[in-house]
Amino acid sequence: MGADAAAGHGPGHGPAVRLRGLVKRFGPVQAVAGIDLDVGRGRFLGLVGPNGAGKTTTLSMATGLLRPDGGTAEVDGVDVWRDPLEAKRRTGVLPEGLRLLERLSGGELLTFTGRLRGMPEPALGQRVADLLGTLGLADAGPQLVVDYSTGMRKKVALACALLHNPPVLFLDEPFEAVDPVSARTIREVLRAYTGRGGTVVLSSHVMELVERLCDDVAVIAGGRVLAAGTVEQVRGGRPLEEVFVDLVGGGRREASELGWLGTT
Numbered sequence: 543m544g545a546d547a548a549a550g551h552g553p554g555h556g557p558a559v560r561l562r563g564l565v566k567r568f569g570p571v572q573a574v575a576g577i578d579l580d581v582g583r584g585r586f587l588g589l590v591g592p593n594g595a596g597k598t599t600t601l602s603m604a605t606g607l608l609r610p611d612g613g614t615a616e617v618d619g620v621d622v623w624r625d626p627l628e629a630k631r632r633t634g635v636l637p638e639g640l641r642l643l644e645r646l647s648g649g650e651l652l653t654f655t656g657r658l659r660g661m662p663e664p665a666l667g668q669r670v671a672d673l674l675g676t677l678g679l680a681d682a683g684p685q686l687v688v689d690y691s692t693g694m695r696k697k698v699a700l701a702c703a704l705l706h707n708p709p710v711l712f713l714d715e716p717f718e719a720v721d722p723v724s725a726r727t728i729r730e731v732l733r734a735y736t737g738r739g740g741t742v743v744l745s746s747h748v749m750e751l752v753e754r755l756c757d758d759v760a761v762i763a764g765g766r767v768l769a770a771g772t773v774e775q776v777r778g779g780r781p782l783e784e785v786f787v788d789l790v791g792g793g794r795r796e797a798s799e800l801g802w803l804g805t806t
């Protein structure tokens with residue numbers, strides 16, 4: 543065992559995700575202003591924050607999609623920017639925006655993704671069939687992704703993230719536009735995954751869902767972590783939404799100021 547591994551560092555060691563001093567600026571906008579965050583193995587972390595808080599920018603830097611201006615990101619003990627290929631082997635990502643290969647069917651997209659990841663047949667074919675079946679996409683058959691509904695696109699993108707059974711999943715708004723039956727299935731799939739030791743980081747605007755599903759939560763605003771811990775710690779006995787609004791809601795104008803709305 544090397545000195546790093548003995549000290550709890552290096553591939554397969556330490557927290558599943560370790561972010562240190564992550565910083566990103568877009569011109570005059572400081573999108574991420576120094577984020578430190580650890581996510582333990584087998585934990586389910588919800589990343590919440592108002593629009594423009596820096597959630598997607600943080601997830602993009604943690605998954606090798608956007609180069610940080612400063613700081614480090616490690617996944618499963620691998621530095622994402624020093625060893626991106628190894629980090630990406632250990633990561634499944636449902637990115638924002640869902641840019642997919644539109645002229646393939648769901649099955650073709652998954653098979654192509656699996657081959658890019660070097661997955662062998664026939665195990666790949668079995669996993670593709672399992673994922674399409676479980677996520678309710680099998681009936682879409684040869685339909686092309688370009689003709690999928692928004693929720694179907696989300697589900698096939700999620701299937702791509704799960705396909706290689708990575709130890710860590712990063713999911714940007716995985717439940718957005720997904721119907722309640724599929725949402726329940728996805729919750730069960732993700733719970734089973736963390737139950738077996740997998741780690742999930744998801745961003746969401748739905749506090750109730752984070753409260754119900756996640757072990758841990760990090761509230762970010764203005765590119766900084768305002769609160770982080772177990773859901774119970776951060777809630778402190780109150781509904782998470784209330785705590786969230788107290789933390790980030792300052793400076794908003796009252797809805798009642800739109801007194802003209804609805805009057806004739």
Ligand SMILES: Nc1ncnc2c1ncn2[C@@H]1O[C@H](COP(=O)(O)OP(=O)(O)OP(=O)(O)O)[C@@H](O)[C@H]1O
Pocket residue numbers: 568571572573591592593594595596597598599600
């Ligand atoms: N490519 C870009 N170019 C310029 N500014 C950007 C870019 N990406 C993000 N930003 C800015 O960085 C800030 C953080 O954006 P980000 O998308 O990370 O927020 P978010 O928390 O994911 O928001 P939302 O909940 O609305 O998706 C915002 O002010 C946004 O306008």
